[in-house]
Structure formats: C-alpha cells, structure tokens
Amino acid sequence: MDQLHQPVPDQADTAHDTRSRPADWLWRPWYAKLWWCAMPVWWLGVVVSSKTGVMAGFFESAFGGLLHILFMPMIALMVLGVGYVQHWLSCFPKVGGGEPVSDEELAMILQMQQDEQRRASKARRASMDICDPRSGGLFIGTPTSFQHPNRRI
Numbered sequence: 058m059d060q061l062h063q064p065v066p067d068q069a070d071t072a073h074d075t076r077s078r079p080a081d082w083l084w085r086p087w088y089a090k091l092w093w094c095a096m097p098v099w100w101l102g103v104v105v106s107s108k109t110g111v112m113a114g115f116f117e118s119a120f121g122g123l124l125h126i127l128f129m130p131m132i133a134l135m136v137l138g139v140g141y142v143q144h145w146l147s148c149f150p151k152v153g154g155g156e157p158v159s160d161e162e163l164a165m166i167l168q169m170q171q172d173e174q175r176r177a178s179k180a181r182r183a184s185m186d187i188c189d190p191r192s193g194g195l196f197i198g199t200p201t202s203f204q205h206p207n208r209r210i
Contacts, residue, residue, distance in 0.1 A: 082141035089137050099128040 106116045115121050183191040190196050197204045
C-alpha cells in the first residue's frame with residue numbers, strides 16, 4: 058500500500074540526474090584539480106623568472122617550452138573537456154535507433170544517391186550543350202544565340 062502513495066519524481070529531477078555539468082568533468086577529478094592548481098604556480102614562476110633571471114635557463118629550455126604548452130589554460134580545457142563532450146554527445150538519440158544498416162539497405166541508399174547524381178549531371182550537361190534546346194540562350198536554334206547562323210550584330 059505504501060508503494061502506491063510514494064511521490065513521483067518530477068522531470069526536472071530525472072533530467073538533472075542523467076545530465077552532468079561541465080564542472081563535473083573540468084574540476085572534480087583529482088588530476089584536474091592538480092592541473093588547474095599547478096597552472097598559476099607555473100606562470101608565476103615564469104613571471105618571476107622573466108623579472109629576476111632566476112631559473113631563466115630552465116624556462117627557456119625545450120622542456121620548459123613543453124611545459125609552457127602543457128600549462129596553457131586552453132590546453133587543459135580541451136583535454137579535460139573531452140570526457141564532458143563524449144558524455145554530452147552520448148545523450149543525443151542515435152540515428153535509426155542504433156541499429157546497423159544492412160547490406161541491402163546500404164546498396165539501396167547508394168543506388169538512390171547515384172541515380173540522383175546522374176540526373177543532376179545530365180541536367181548540367183544539357184544546360185551547357187549548344188545542340189540541346191534546354192540550354193536556353195546557348196541553343197543554336199534560338200535567334201538570340203551567338204551561334205545562330207542568321208544572327209545580325
């Protein structure tokens with residue numbers, strides 16, 4: 058009897074449970090916190106080194122250049138955002154219900170596309186052929202055509 062009178066969760070609660078925020082991917086993991094906290098320390102070291110010359114050789118070395126790239130905020134945002142983007146894309150419905158296309162269906166789709174392409178190319182050829190009446194002003198039989206034998210300028 059108690060099971061019948063339990064409150065039904067509203068749609069906002071269920072939508073919030075299935076969908077995560079970007080902060081869950083960009084800040085919550087321990088490696089993300091470590092990376093974001095190391096960035097200001099690194100760039101503070103770069104600023105101090107440029108003003109005083111302490112550790113300037115390290116910051117100007119190849120390994121220092123690699124760490125410059127590693128500690129750029131946009132790099133961290135892109136790398137840590139990959140998981141969020143994958144999760145976000147997985148929330149969209151799959152095309153065709155996620156069922157693979159059979160070989161017969163694929164052959165039929167390809168045949169339809171090829172037929173459409175052939176029709177379009179025939180129409181394109183007809184519009185450029187001086188012997189085809191569908192070419193409009195290019196048709197040699199049209200009195201306004203430059204190719205018409207009796208055209209006077």
